[in-house]
Amino acid sequence: MCAPPGSSSRPPHHREETAMHDHRRLGRELDLFDTDPLIGAGLPYWLPDGAAVRHTLEEYVRQAERAAGYRHVYSPALGKRELYELSGHWGHYSDDMFPPMRLGAEEVVLRPSLCPHHALIYRARSRSYRELPLRLAELGAMYRSEPSGVLGGLTRVRSIQLNDAHVFCTLDQVVEEAGAALTLIARAYADLGIRAARYRLSLPGDGGKYVADPALWRRATALLREVLDESGLQYEEVEGEAAFYGPKIDVQIADPAGREATLSTVQIDFHQPERFDLHYVGADGARHRPVMVHRSVIGSMERAVAHLIEEHGGAFPAWLAPVQLAVLPVAEAQYALAEAVVREAAARGLRAALSGPEDGTLGARIRAARLVPYQAVIGDREAGAGLASVRLRDGRRPGALPVDELLGRIADRVAARSTALWE
Structure with missing residues (x-):
């Protein structure tokens, strides 16, 4: 099993690079x-620009989930205190929740998790074994009462937009569903140009924060070990990192300084189906208890974007970049044509921005757009022939291309979610 990344001393140039890629600084500099x-x-x-990155990321994960058979729901970010008492959050997790708000005779709470709401959605209808696995996904808000001393940038926040999902399935479907979630995670990491630092099987530790049901823990842990072993992934077992209701697979990422955080998770839960008295009617006509698989492909939007900023130093993959094409007219005479190029790019679904002579010299504008994947420079020669001189973020210059061909090539790279700028 692999060990966590070391925390050995790093050379000065690495420390400088770490500071340069700190998402708290770079995220603000890049607006x-x-x-x-x-x-x-x-x-x-x-x-x-940040909203453009987040929106693109949200649409990516929704599309990936739809292709994997998930159905999307919306649920409120509030719930009655009794809901979280039933789920076990109030008894095991209330220190991390915001205080209840009084509404007449009731108390409502900002939710710390989406799973209780999804359990209610499941039990709102009678279910047959033919419906299972039922995969419910949501990009939903949740709230954690984090101490002020641990807050920072996008990595530790109090308002969280979570890519969450819950699969309700039979016991013999659990391993396959959890393994499929790991496959979704691996594909997303490849498309985003990031990598896992390690995989962790998070187990309970000492203390009363965990549900007291040894049989539950043994069953869930054995299934997660089976999932990991079948996947061929190396992993490390760590005590004290489980959810209060069950063990989980944590996909760990590391920032440029080597600090680890959990981005993606897969959990097997026998506890909440029992607490919410969930059932399905089996082929035998009897009622059976489903198993609940919790999984998050890219975790919270906040932590995912923070890691992407640091991993790429602000130079996002072209499909994810807030501005994908910078259009740079050399002089005022090419301004109208540059505007037309921006409009045509937008019509093709691309995010393009115009930077004209009023923004400085051509050299200054090229430098200002250094993190934009593609630059289209339009001078007198290009304008007369309907061309644009292409510059890539990595320094390559493919030359002058017809505008239509250039936009088509960029659109193809973006649609393919390629991490390569050009072929």
């Missing part, structure tokens, strides 16, 4: 997100 004391600590807001 991706910011904070305001009137909104509060741990509550960042997304600026237009």
Whole structure:
């Protein structure tokens, strides 16, 4: 089994690179997100370019989930206190929840997790074994009462937009469903140009924060070991990192300084189906208890974007970049044509921005767009022939191309979610 990345001393150039790629600094410099004391600590807001990255990421994961057979739902970010008492969150997790709010005779709580709501959606209808596995997914808000001392940038926040899903299945479907979730995670990491630092089987530790049901823990842990062994992944077992209701597979990532965090998870849960008295009617006509598989492909939007900023130093894969094409007219005479190129790019679903002479010299504008995957320079010669001189972020210059061909090539790379800029 693989060991966690070491924390050995790093050379000065690495420390400089680590500081340069800190998402808290770079994210603000690139106008991706910011904070305001009137909104509060741990509550960042997304600026237009950051919102473009987040929206693209959300659409990516929705499409991947639809292709994998998931159905999407929406559920409220509030629930009655009794809901979380039933799920076990109130008894095991209330220190990390915001205090209840009084509404007449009731108390409502900002949810710390989406799973209780999905359990209610499942039990709202009678279910047959023919419906299983039932895969419910949601990009939903949840809230954690994080201490101010641990808050930072996008990695530790109090308002979280989570890519969450719950699969309700029979016992003999569990291993396949959990393994399929790991496959989804691996594919997403490849498309995003990131990698897992290690895989961790997170087990319970000492103390009362865990559900007291040894048989439950043994069954769930054995199944997760089977999933990991069948996947061929190396992993490490770590005590004290489980969810309060069951063990989980944590996919760990590392920042440029080597600090680890959990991005993606797969969990097997026997506890909440019992607490919510969930059933399905089997082929024998009798009622049976489903198993609940929790999984998150890319975790929270906040932590995912923070890691992408640091992993790529702001130079996102072209399909994810907030601006995919910078259009640079050399002089005022080419401005109208440059505007037409931006409009045509938008019609093809590309994110393009125009930077004209009013923004500085051509050299200064090229430098300012250094993180944009593609630059189209239009001078007198190009304008007269309907061309654009192409510059790539990595320094290559494929030359002058017809505008239509250039936009088609970029659109193809973006649609393929390729990490390569050009072929």
